[in-house]
Amino acid sequence: MAIAGIKALTFDTFGTVVDWRTSIINDFTAFGRKKKLKVNWEPFVDEWKSAYRPGMDAVRTGKSQWMTVDRIYRIKLDEVLSKYGLGGMPEDDRVYLNRAWHRLNPWPDAVAGLKRLKKKYVISPLSNGDVSCLTNMAKHGGLPWDVILCAELFKHYKPDPETYLGAIAYLGLQPHEVMMVAAHNYDLKNARSHGMRTAFVARPTEYGPLQTENLVAEEDWDIVAGDFGELATKLGA
Amino acid sequence: MAIAGIKALTFDTFGTVVDWRTSIINDFTAFGRKKKLKVNWEPFVDEWKSAYRPGMDAVRTGKSQWMTVDRIYRIKLDEVLSKYGLGGMPEDDRVYLNRAWHRLNPWPDAVAGLKRLKKKYVISPLSNGDVSCLTNMAKHGGLPWDVILCAELFKHYKPDPETYLGAIAYLGLQPHEVMMVAAHNYDLKNARSHGMRTAFVARPTEYGPLQTENLVAEEDWDIVAGDFGELATKLGA
Numbered sequence: 001m002a003i004a005g006i007k008a009l010t011f012d013t014f015g016t017v018v019d020w021r022t023s024i025i026n027d028f029t030a031f032g033r034k035k036k037l038k039v040n041w042e043p044f045v046d047e048w049k050s051a052y053r054p055g056m057d058a059v060r061t062g063k064s065q066w067m068t069v070d071r072i073y074r075i076k077l078d079e080v081l082s083k084y085g086l087g088g089m090p091e092d093d094r095v096y097l098n099r100a101w102h103r104l105n106p107w108p109d110a111v112a113g114l115k116r117l118k119k120k121y122v123i124s125p126l127s128n129g130d131v132s133c134l135t136n137m138a139k140h141g142g143l144p145w146d147v148i149l150c151a152e153l154f155k156h157y158k159p160d161p162e163t164y165l166g167a168i169a170y171l172g173l174q175p176h177e178v179m180m181v182a183a184h185n186y187d188l189k190n191a192r193s194h195g196m197r198t199a200f201v202a203r204p205t206e207y208g209p210l211q212t213e214n215l216v217a218e219e220d221w222d223i224v225a226g227d228f229g230e231l232a233t234k235l236g237a
Numbered sequence: 238m239a240i241a242g243i244k245a246l247t248f249d250t251f252g253t254v255v256d257w258r259t260s261i262i263n264d265f266t267a268f269g270r271k272k273k274l275k276v277n278w279e280p281f282v283d284e285w286k287s288a289y290r291p292g293m294d295a296v297r298t299g300k301s302q303w304m305t306v307d308r309i310y311r312i313k314l315d316e317v318l319s320k321y322g323l324g325g326m327p328e329d330d331r332v333y334l335n336r337a338w339h340r341l342n343p344w345p346d347a348v349a350g351l352k353r354l355k356k357k358y359v360i361s362p363l364s365n366g367d368v369s370c371l372t373n374m375a376k377h378g379g380l381p382w383d384v385i386l387c388a389e390l391f392k393h394y395k396p397d398p399e400t401y402l403g404a405i406a407y408l409g410l411q412p413h414e415v416m417m418v419a420a421h422n423y424d425l426k427n428a429r430s431h432g433m434r435t436a437f438v439a440r441p442t443e444y445g446p447l448q449t450e451n452l453v454a455e456e457d458w459d460i461v462a463g464d465f466g467e468l469a470t471k472l473g474a
Contacts, residue, residue, distance in 0.1 A: 070409070122372060122373075122376065131384060131407040131408070131409075132410075133409075134384075135359060135361075135383050136359075136409075138383060138384075145384075146376055147368060147372040147382075147384075148384045152407070153390055170368040170369065170389070171368070171369055171372070172307070172368075172369030172370075172373075
């Protein structure tokens with residue numbers, strides 16, 4: 001069996017463990033209501049999120065020096081606020097909104113599945129999020145991580161090899177003893193290229209009702225599961 | 238009050254959270270009984286442990302390149318085994334014994350105190366132990382860390398400034414928002430020099446019945462507590 005000998009599971013987090021889009025839209029909607037702001041937050045959030053991949057890729061290709069995800073988002077937040085006529089928003093409110101990424105809610109099946117998996121395996125994020133973001137998010141949502149591994153520790157963003165290989169090394173394990181869990185095929189493709197085991201959990205509404213990518217497993221990943229409960233069952237946890 | 242505004246607590250681990258000496262002596266005694274070895278494990282363990290500080294200081298002063306604590310101990314383990322007439326021990330057994338540092342037991346008050354503190358603060362080790370050691374130890378002993386911060390992430394051992402400053406930065410906090418908790422005065426002295434808050438918890442039997450150092454607080458630390466329960470009470474947790 002391809003999944004024998006697994007000792008640790010590393011999880012992509014944004015989209016795989018937490019429902020960032022719904023969380024942030026709800027968070028901003030509540031903020032906007034309190035502050036009496038008339039903004040359509042869905043396109044606002046989608047535009048804000050669009051800075052994520054290019055910001056990380058600028059670091060990955062050497063166009064930009066190391067920059068945290070919190071910083072990438074903060075730069076874009078200021079830009080989008082201005083575009084939406086909110087250029088006068090006070091600093092405290094900007095800090096609060098930017099920290100919405102620390103207040104993301106787990107998908108409904110995530111915490112129960114992680115608790116089962118934790119009994120049998122070391123469980124960790126392997127995320128492009130920052131240490132403080134993942135730590136605060138775990139506290140907010142009750143994610144029972146054993147350790148927090150992420151891009152900021154390596155000063156490299158996924159899919160740079162340093163992230164996968166660095167996580168394996170910190171866990172003190174061999175690549176085939178670690179399984180990457182993700183809702184994104186590119187992440188699993190890269191993990192597999194370094195000898196890791198792979199599990200795909202579909203999150204077909206991560207990007208909202210019009211999502212077109214990552215609706216299904218695109219390779220013969222070691223496990224394909226509908227949610228974390230099924231993943232735990234398939235891993236004997 | 239000096240302790241207002243604290244958001245996270247970082248804990249020295251060996252000696253402060255876990256009782257390494259009793260744990261390892263018991264672990265080796267059980268192993269020796271199973272293998273029918275006639276060894277006095279107390280001096281064996283004390284001699285083994287004596288490699289810790291010099292090994293780290295060799296890294297700190299540039300005499301040695303970065304080396305994990307697991308590796309520092311493994312080199313010394315092989316040396317002490319030979320000295321005790323056990324030079325023929327198989328590799329599997331050496332690996333098992335060296336991993337005794339991953340199987341340390343918490344002091345009796347530690348887990349209950351940490352659980353109280355975790356409700357109000359982010360809690361993390363700030364240890365010279367390796368990531369895998371601290372992760373496995375937490376799983377073994379039920380230590381409910383929110384995140385694992387340690388020397389291996391910085392490639393610097395305490396008391397190098399990079400460890401304290403690196404932990405504060407990863408937590409996304411200011412120095413005065415983080416309290417260092419330790420049973421060792423030198424650790425608190427260094428933490429304070431970087432603006433951190435300080436809490437001393439005495440562990441007067443860490444080094445066994447003949448311990449001569451760190452029996453009492455040697456400066457006016459922000460908190461002095463007899464155990465983690467008292468620490469939690471003094472921090473309002």
